[in-house]
Amino acid sequence: MTDTPLLKVRNVSKFYGSRIGCSNVAFDLWPGEVLAIVGESGSGKTTLLNCLSTRLMPTTGTVEYHTRDGSYRDLYRMSEAERRFLMRTDWGFVHQNPADGLRMTVSAGANVGERLMAIGDRHYGKIRETAGSWLERVEISTDRIDDQPRAFSGGMRQRLQIARNLVTAPRLVFMDEPTGGLDVSVQARLLDLVRGLVNDLGLSAIVVTHDLAVARLLSHRMMVMKDGMVIEQGLTDRVLDDPREPYTQLLVSSILQV
Ligand SMILES: Nc1ncnc2c1ncn2[C@@H]1O[C@H](COP(=O)(O)OP(=O)(O)O)[C@@H](O)[C@H]1O
Ligand SMILES: [Mg+2]
DSSP: OOSSOSEEEEEEEEEETTEEEEEEEEEEEOTTOEEEEEOSTTSSHHHHHHHHTTSSOOSEEEEEEEOTTSOEEEGGGSOHHHHHHHHHHTEEEEOSSHHHHSOTTSOHHHHHHHHHHHTTOOOHHHHHHHHHHHHHHTTOOGGGTTSOGGGSOHHHHHHHHHHHHHTTOOSEEEEESTTTTSOHHHHHHHHHHHHHHHHHHTOEEEEEESOHHHHHHHOSEEEEEETTEEEEEEEHHHHHHSOOSHHHHHHHHHHHHO
8 A cells, every 4th residue: 555545535425405415524535545435324334435436416515536547536526538548548437236237238348348448459360369268267157259248147247347457457446235136155256356356466456345343354444324424434343343333332242133
């Protein structure tokens, strides 16, 4: 980790009319850091993630991003074209439902290769080779490269979505409940895979989850949300082993009853 934050988030709020989506969120994200955002359903996790990734414009606030050229840019003051460029190159976004992040009617290889073409790769043979090696990396047999993801299981689709996102070597990946729709046994394997890739690639990631076990396994630091506000944040082990806020204590103890 370096001493320059990748993201500087200040005073981010999103209101849906008079309803609070998220309120007054501030934090820094460091290179190589995995941050989990946890909280019950409706606490504002997705709203916050969508604001951070500029899929949604907040009502107030700034997010400064440390670009590859070393300057800070306010994400909400960038042009749409600049934001799209970031999303194609520097960032990944892993949706809970893989169908939202994949093209279901083109081949697995094309799903991965498309991202390479978007950053300017033109050599068909090389693109196919890189796509094949990424399929292997996410434990999809390369003989499935010409199959469409609609022929894949839920776990395979999610692994393909991850390959599609990571193939361009992004610096920051957003994930919204990446294991949410999967069977428990499939979840464990996927989490292992994601953890390995994030470590190997030195990625920064922001992971939304309602599952504290996911936060424990993947994240260095976590933020606990309630009613749109961050009510506690700290190193993941500290928050889970020694929660300070009564609400966090409740969250942590309910996992123990499962
Ligand atoms: N498009 C929307 N329009 C109106 N209210 C919304 C919309 N999206 C989310 N909300 C409200 O914002 C709050 C936070 O929702 P959300 O960010 O989806 O929480 P979470 O992801 O933690 O379940 C909830 O009260 C929810 O009903
Ligand atoms: Mg959500």
